[in-house]
Amino acid sequence: MTHAPHSLTLADVARHLGATLSGSGETPIRGLATLRGAGPDQVAFVTSRAYLKDLAATRAGGVLLHPDHGGSCPVPRLEMNNPYLGYARLSQLFDPLPSRDRAGIHPAATVADDVRLGENVCVAANAVIEAGAVLGSGVVVGPGSFIGADSQLGENTRLHANVTVCHGVVVGKRVILQSGCVIGGDGFGFAHDGSAWHKIAQLGGVVLGDDVEVGSCSSIDRGALGDTLIGDDVKIDSQVQIAHNVQIGDHSALAGCVGIAGSTRVGRHCMLGGGVGLSGHLTLCDGVQVTGMSLVTNSIHEPGVYSSGTGAMDNHQWRKNAVRFKQLDDIAKRLARLEKRRG
Structure with missing residues (x-):
């Protein structure tokens, strides 16, 4: 900078x-x-x-x-x-x-012998870098951060304090990972035998493109088999959950508390407002904007602005509307019968 x-x-x-x-x-x-x-x-x-x-x-x-x-x-x-x-x-x-960065490895950091470090890398106190990791020139690893075995960080990438990059993760150039985020943790995969759950090993990884930013305390899970893929210039706010094998296209932005279930694909130049939820195995085409607190349960194939959340209102009015919502199906059927008679 x-x-x-x-x-x-x-x-x-x-x-x-x-x-x-x-x-x-x-x-x-x-x-x-x-x-x-x-x-x-x-x-x-x-x-x-x-x-x-x-x-x-x-x-x-x-x-x-x-x-x-x-x-x-x-x-x-x-x-x-x-x-x-x-x-x-x-x-x-x-x-x-x-201006506070100082190239070199702090004496209190733990760096495996075979780690490859580019020029002017800064590794702060209590950071841990495991075997086989590769850090490009100008990378900054904040205090208490962890980089797992065989992970790769592109040049001029910055990890703030207490960031976790798990094993086998690929991070592009000029990426910013804010404190507390976890890149490459296990996806939520379990099989049920009728009485108990059995963990499915998550064998894929995570690939972050160039110029990505991930906010504090956000999680991007590793893929179950293939990789979870985050495109170039994607901006992810704090407390966002991205499940295994999700793909997010270049230049998209996700506001706080977004949750994306497994294997969903988000296109390029998409914007997801705060608290948006996407169900699993969906596809959002390029240029989709979803307003805050909306739940998306079906794929979206046309660009534009989409909403599903309802704004706050007086509680007395909301209670009446909630009752009417339950009556909508019956009202729709009665209306269809009336139109049929008129026709």
Whole structure:
């Protein structure tokens, strides 16, 4: 990642973003802040019309915004057609985390003799790396993290504290694994003999593409036979459960508490809102968006927005609607009979 030099000016910021600068570019910039909280050495940003009410009173050294919103800006402005994307890129300049990385293996880490390490790898205290693992250049392994035997991590991948990457997992380049996530744990596979359950050994692995991020305390299970596959640039929020042999296409995003049952396939550029559940062995085509708390029980073959959850309402009204829901089948049959008589 790129870090902001001490002499960074507003003009430097504009060049970094490819933004159009209106006003003086000599102001020194040392950070980012909100419109209300920014001081004269910080850049603020406007990504929604809802925040325009705070623009006139800002004390920021500069404001990042859309060209249509710059008319009432009292300070120098950085204009971009996609200011939210500009904010994302600018945030990387002021991220202090990479500056704390120190290449080398901490004395309290445990690394097997045959582990292959690329250049500038950082392994923190109490990390464990088992035999046969391969870590590319610039990989950072946070304190207390575990990398299982024969796993592979691509260059510039980062494991935060207490991440578990189980055996035989392949992780791409520039992947971020947040604290507490588990990649490659056993899938939920059991056979019942009529009185007890018998565990099915999970013989597959997990493959994460490049530029994937997995949030804290999320789980991606290894495949029962083949691999669980996560495509490039997939973003997975915290507390998400992805079962064995699931496939997720490139550039898809999953919000918190999503649950996907085994062998379901999610296409490219899909978005699953918070708490969405997908039943097993389904297929979602490319470009599907499922709104929060929806349950998907059938495959979706046309791109678009889909919903099934119902919003909260007054409890008295909800109780009446719940009773009517149970009556829908009978009402539908009676309506069909009436239409038949009219026809």
